[in-house]
Amino acid sequence: MSSDAQPQPTPDARPEGEQPAKGRGRGKGKGQGGEPVDWVTRAADDALRHAEQARADGQARDLVTCASGASPSGPVHLGNLREFLTVHFVADELRRRGQQVRHLHSWDDYDRFRKVPAGVDSSWAEHIGRPLSAVPDPWDCHESWAEHFKAPLREALAEMGVQMEEISQTQMYRSGAYREQILTAIRNRDRIEKILAQYRTKAAAPATGEDADADAVSTAEVDTEPIQAPIQASADLARFPYKPYCRECGRDTTTLLAYDDDTTDLAYACTSCAFEGVTNVATQDEGKLVWKVDWPMRWTFEGVDFEPGGADHATPGSSYTVGKDVVKVFGGRAPSFVAYGFVGFAGMQKMSSSSGGVPTAADALKILEPSILRWLYVRRAPKQTFSIDFGPEVVRLYDEWDALTKKAADPAKRDVAVLAHERAVRTADAPLATSAVKVPFRTLSSVADVTAGSADLISEVIGSVGFPHDSVADLEPRLSKAMQWTAEFVPAEERTTVRETPDTARLASLGADERQWVDLLLAHLPAELTQDEVTTVVYGVPKLARGLSLDDKPTDEVKADQKAFFTLLYNLLVDADRGPRLPTLIVALGAEKVRALLGAAAA
Template structure:
């Protein structure tokens, strides 16, 4: 039944299998086992972190990092009894460098360029600041998905003094940090670079100016602020760090053990790791994943708003399908657009259907094991999402109740309460068809040869016996195709069926579609096509 979960292995059996599994979350988790091979760290837990810059609206790339990190955390928990924590960190003290393309009140935001994101008014008018708005969006989505995490704000950590000791360490090792950073910068940038970004007491802007360390233990620096020499503390939120130095300082101050990052940040990870060592700490474990691309092959950007939003995916597909798409091949660049959703849904259900019968090593390599943390629901899906889309495509404007009426042709016990996951997919199919499929459907006229084959198919359907029609109809479709097109050209026959009956270039297994849509309805569809 729907909420039943397949039996789980004993913890010792799972641990032994996980230690040998080649699934990437287990491979990543074993880095942490090696990191603390003598037991728990002094702080008593292993700390995972994900970072987010709230200069734009959260997107799937942000969610991707939290999900993948959570999967590594779950994998580690299967192999170790050491407690874990996950921090979702918002770099919301960063100065706004450019106005995002996908937010309202751009002119107002432009007036606040350079100020910390938590000091800029919310262009949407519903939160304390722009950063508070974006942070709330991120947390709402992470909460909706059910992630176990703790949210931390850079503004809170700097302002409360939580980072003060680490900031003093940055000043104590100022020259060594400059020695790491300067070789990575262009010559003109080297002349003005400082790891410390004081916040102007006059304008409130995060300044990018050279600084002089006055007293490391007191946290004092000296800098020029619009022609005036200012001596000011960097403690208590009066300054922040350049982000590569900030990243390293954060690892040290919080005791971060694991953080992954996109492939575009490989050099940044290397530099920040060197700085963490300068500060006397071991940098975290992690790996670099490939980036998501939009339909044009361009990198998804939160400031551009290209690619899919979180809400868009969840309008047209369930959460599990998004998690499935994110899990697979993390080191391979993947397109992220509306067209990938149907395939992700069906692939998820194919892997889910196979999970229960698999041996434990195969289960641990199955994406659904990591999506559901080993507690994979037992509900099955009697039809594919692709087939649902084809049904809805033929029905046109239909209600969920009408779709369920047709499902009864194919699934004897079809009912929303018995198949709640299928019921949710019906809603997704109706939405996807309405917004993306319907505008593209164009049924063409059959050629003379195709029309002759369709008339034979109609006659064959009329002669089918009552009962289970899917296999009978599929056999009939094959036989007519071979008779009219030859065995070698069956692909032409199927394409003709899809283009003339369904209005698409690709389609479902026709026997299954005929059984789902109903023999009489399928014959009526053929008649309409022949009469067109």
């Protein structure tokens, strides 16, 4: 969503031979020259125009900056992942065009620790109000709370081919990098207040997260009872744009008492520990700007040309709309922007990163190939909401992906859907990992379900059902994903349980037709099982029983017999009325096991 205050765009610079931005995105997903156009193309065009305008305005820009940001307050879930991937795809498109570009990610680890989530010792309430980077890791595996949640996301992004330049807001603020910008905000606090007041008069959606308190004195919340009588803030400091952390206890439960414009001394009192002190804004780095001032300040400081945000950031009075005006205080202008919708999981419409218990990118990558996870995000416009289901939908998702992969192999069928596939399977620098031998996910998961064995055993069966390969490595990473999905996400009642011994009672009660079917199967079942041979026999047994040959087309009577025969085999082999495809099941079990479970019928 672009700013209504943006200057008129200038022609964008592209590598020789590329179409200019004008005309891109017009029509039904086709640009000039018939090239498919998607939301990534349009967002990249906007980012490039923003950078070109900045250069035209005299700003030194040697590259296009696409920015993302996230607060490591908890697991970086699949909803948060949209922030990272939206920026990645736009930066990657610019890189494909030969542009100098960076994906700059800000970790908002200088945000306050707000609450103790379920599963964490209640003693961690002691740290509420302190920066996330200053809160110890309760699991004692990283140096801080913030680092604990950054690490798994970094690994997941690397697996998905996402490269980004990371900066820590703790380090930026503590190093004094923003001193001049902080002083600029303080000197212009009346101007900033007029902007904020203007937006407060407009109808706005209820604020969430940082927005919930950014209009107040700061992003702080008083989560604990003060140990002394409340301190009355100076009236002219009620909406001061800067908030110090207490020098004594490290919390942001501070009330501002006085500010001297000449000396830049800021006096405050802490309602948590009763400390009273003075911080000099020009020489000491003990606090941060409030969110609605901090974000636009960074746009100018980092030279941001594109940055997305949740849909709530683009509502009247929220962060981006307010920031478009606040950024002018710092001599900049808002970056190009797209609002993205939420990503749900199994019916959850919105995820809260601080509550835990929601799936992360690392969780998804246990069962989804990196390309498929990327594809889920790139194939939809950011404003579209969607859900990710780890249940039976996974099998259908892989089927859909494989069908698209087949379509993408035909240059004549290149369209927006194929373009999304291209963006998913490789970055501008390299392709993502993929299986050398592509086996349908449903086949791999069925074999994994039936064998409940090692990857080597599954590999052996897969080779027998029509997918020859040299080693287990040829089936990766899909094989491991299928094994993990079968083990973790297929409910016990839906798992295939192979009988350990024959069902002698059922075998003894077989009707004449049933006994004939089983006898014919045992008589024609080859010693060395292959998918094609077993398929021919399984479907052919009812034909033979009706006096037909294996090559004859089935009659209506044969089709009815096939249905009854298949149910009988499932009953005798896995004690169920249905299961994996019978040829795959029989090959997976092996001839010896099948004969052992059915052999009593011949007695």
